[in-house]
């Protein structure tokens with residue numbers, strides 16, 4: 001291969017083997033990674049203001065004369081008090097079940113810190129997630145479950161070296177891998193449950209069907225592995241509270257089957273899928289807790305330790321995103337065609353009259369629309385120089401569509417939103433943006449991830465940080 005480089009201000013083709021150069025590049029990258037992970041963490045300030053004051057204060061800090069082109073970027077306000085309230089609610093309604101936060105949902109460093117100090121455990125799915133939790137310095141490895149049934153060899157070794165013992169599996173190949181790289185692990189058999197009533201059907205990818213669990217337990221026995229219990233996940237965004245009850249019944253069957261294979265299970269992991277606090281009708285956390293708590297108590301004695309892996313439950317309602325309207329396009333409708341449609345008796349469905357472009361989108365925080373099937377509703381934050389957080393806004397509302405800042409047409413946040421007429425420079429906000437948003441945001445097209453500002457509406461949180 002040929003490496004093309006600049007030499008002494010002129011183009012020159014220098015034939016070299018790329019391979020050694022590449023190795024050097026990779027080596028230096030590894031070194032600089034190590035440097036950043038061991039540098040001391042500087043914590044951001046946590047305020048004690050209500051959300052609307054945070055939004056207002058941040059906006060007022062913008063200097064219109066500033067030469068910083070990033071000054072008016074979209075931003076999040078995270079209310080750590082809401083995370084804390086969710087924790088208290090969990091403890092009140094599911095006192096027997098220990099929560100292990102599924103950090104893929106939102107690995108925000110302050111959220112992790114708060115949950116760690118509240119004694120919550122962590123569901124990690126990769127080496128980096130495990131490392132992030134251990135780097136907090138306050139979490140014992142026995143408060144981590146490596147809940148990914150299909151793991152990279154080196155990650156299993158990493159778990160062993162760092163004394164992370166609990167891990168899930170759902171296939172025989174994984175058992176052989178664990179035998180080789182972490183033979184003393186405490187294994188949890190992830191079973192398949194009915195996820196047809198969930199938005200994100202995790203059963204497509206993971207979970208042992210019940211007609212395979214006997215074989216898996218026999219294999220584990222032969223390998224001399226320590227299987228301690230069962231886990232499941234009813235699917236993320238579950239909208240049927242009975243799904244939890246049915247899954248616990250299945251888990252009971254596998255507990256009984258395990259006894260036939262010489263195991264004595266004492267561990268049940270009921271997974272994630274718990275609704276966030278903003279879900280107030282349909283399947284609420286109260287309903288899930290009532291069904292789950294009573295089924296667990298009916299089928300499992302006190303000798304069984306029960307954990308769960310809630311993700312969106314903790315953070316969904318805790319983050320609010322503020323975005324600026326960076327451009328507006330007025331759609332010129334073809335009046336003649338519209339008249340014709342009306343003549344033909346077609347339903348007069350109101351067409352969007354404006355397209356608003358805002359400074360965060362599908363490739364950023366709104367990736368939840370694509371990956372997590374979320375519906376994000378824009379609300380007016382600042383219009384005509386006045387703040388309107390949770391207030392009625394004067395003026396007639398019309399149909400509009402809302403778009404992200406990239407050049408891709410998939411980058412659409414809402415095709416039909418009822419909004420008053422807004423101008424470039426006005427702001428919109430979106431509530432309940434804490435789950436599966438920042439965590440998968442990209443920098444596609446050169447747009448930065450939106451930064452997070454912290455407040456707490458529960459003063460007690462400050463003591464925990």
Ligand SMILES: *Cc1c(COP(=O)(O)O)cnc(C)c1O
Pocket residue numbers: 102104105123147148233235236237271272273274309310311312313
């Ligand atoms: C994603 C995931 C969770 C969290 O799901 P939520 O719906 O956010 O509660 C828990 N456990 C596992 C194994 C997951 O993959």
